[in-house]
Amino acid sequence: MIQMPSHQMPSMADGMRIGIFNAVKALSIRAAALIFALLLTLAPALSPGGAIAAGPALDTRRISTPTAGEWPSHGRDYHEQRYSPLDRIHTGNVGQLGLAWSFDIDSARGIEATPLIIDGVMYVTGPWSVVYALDARTGQRLWRYDPQVPRDWGRMACCDVVNRGVAVYEGKVFVGTLDARLVALDAVTGELLWETRTADAERYAYTITGAPRAARGLVFIGNGGAEFGVRGYVGAYDAATGQLRWRFYTVPGNPAEGFEDDTQAEAAKTWNGEWWKYGGGGTVWDSIVYDPELDRLYIGVGNGSPWNAQLRSPGGGDNLFLSSIVALDPMTGRYLWHYQEVPGEMWDYTASQHIMLAEMNIAGRTHKVLWHAPKNGFFFIIDRENGKLLSAEPYSKVTWAKGYDLATGRPILNPDADWARSGKKVTVYPSSAGAHNWQPMAYSPRTGLVYIPEQQFPGIYQSKPLHGRFGSFNLGTDLAAKGVDNPQLMAAIVRKTLKGRLLAWDPIEQQAAWRVPRTTAGSSGLLATGGDLVFQATVDAELVAVHAADGKTLWRFPTQEAGVAPPISYELDGEQYVAVAVGRGGALGLTAPLTDAPLPATGRVLAFKLGGRHTLPPAVVEVSYGDPPSPGTRDKAMLARGEALYRDHCLRCHSAGGAANRRVPDLRRLERPRYDLFDRIVREGLIQPAGMPGFGDTLSKDDTQAIKDYLLDQAERDRAFRSQPAWLRSIKQTFYEAVATIIAWLM
């Protein structure tokens, strides 16, 4: 049940609401909604201030200065520092932290959402953009809204069917759906108020996975799709009606059709060739931050599409506004300034990662700055008044650039990393997954440290001919094409090369304070608290609390399922909670078969409090379906054809060799009937409701047969390895580990 928080001074209208809420406490949400509707019709007579909001009275002011116990917007407040001042849970008692409640999300795909907490209600999203409102005290479901995303749209998503959460504003809950709609729901009832299609070019693969942001009566949302040839933009929509108020394009369109504004004409001077035919990319797929002090909007712009800069813009050019932070007027979308982190971007180095607002004293002067640790491996300090680069230092292993020239703001490039123009196969740090990706950072004003979910592994980039609408990840890396034809060795190499760390970064010194290693890359975003704790969920299925000052691990809890979404903290009735949504997925999580341990049946939201005694039901032990059939051919050329088709169409979700993360099926260990129906499943979308799209438009019957034979060949190898005596497997495994260590060292 939604209640008014004790900290708010109730107005006359609020007093009415509290009274009514008390009266209907025992009734259902629907009954409350009816009374609300009634109240709304009476509102002009009752409230001298105008209409009464049907839901939490959350506005720009309240998001700017939330009370300690709430988490009203994506990064908690507009500064997005993800610092909760709550200190009831602290370094001295975190050992007593236990599970308060859990909620099963009715899907087992990736979860990347930040839960919001407003007036005792948790708003969180699951896979396929489904929204849940939960009682934040008990985890009980208040409502659920399913936007019914067509499951075929999963093909358009580069990195799983994830969603990073909602915005709540003026009584409404806003969610961007995977099929690029912006939806407004009644915060009390979950009923649809309006929806707007944010992408008008249907042939393009626009998707939304990011959380909308709201301020000054507007809702801001971008989209993804730069892996598949879209033209990026961000839009502002009227929070009340859903009407488009402005749109800012991040790359210019076809000059022959006329530019939308002068900014586009200027940006076009930094492009060559016929970039508009490829879309250009530059999607604003994650970070959008409103600056309440300067009344500005900052957007993080993504990578070029295609990745290959030589194809996209032959002859070079900076290709504005790829890999840039752009400042806009929030009310009009008018361009104010930009800072481009990677001119002529070609490594999928998006600048769409978490933008954090802060103030710093530099040489005796206070600067309003933004902190940014994008994929490219440098920690940027940018003056948010004018977009000037103040500092950029590497926070992870970097080989594409030697540093930044502060006079020009430009990177000092390593010419060997230019795979697009050299045509060579090159190994570059960071990889396209980035030294830090969408997983949000956190900052503690008590330690002065920025906490970064860092990862380190190399990317292999090689120019390939253009085929399809960019084929497998549009001409850049081919993660599976490492020339290793042995799944066990491949797995060992992946384990040795993927490094993950919780990095504490000192932004004043521009250097690392400490690092805590994780078993692999891709763990969750971070939360810092007033109790001097930093929380992180890990891909090997734990929620961990470390000391904010030195990184010492103080508490860990087995979550059964991998966590990539960031934890949050909130307080209700004098009780502090820490909550996180777990569910393996996303670009890395979808494809990494990290563990053979039993998994829960679904993703979950978990909430913790001191002395919490709730327990999770046992995880589910998977059934074995017995041996699959033998491949229809052993002809090397045929199997190679199957592998190539697999890479272009299946690998993104089902991982190298079919050995997926177990949230999408391991294609080497399917039920027999699925092999019998393989062609119909793949081409006709026979199990589309389960999330498997149909590929009838691009694959022939011969193609699906080739893919199936390749997978059955993989299954046979997997079986052969597993049926060897344990001592032989052990010797081989030791050998693979040694080879992998050498390969990882050479990289």
Ligand code: CA
């Ligand atoms: Ca990308």
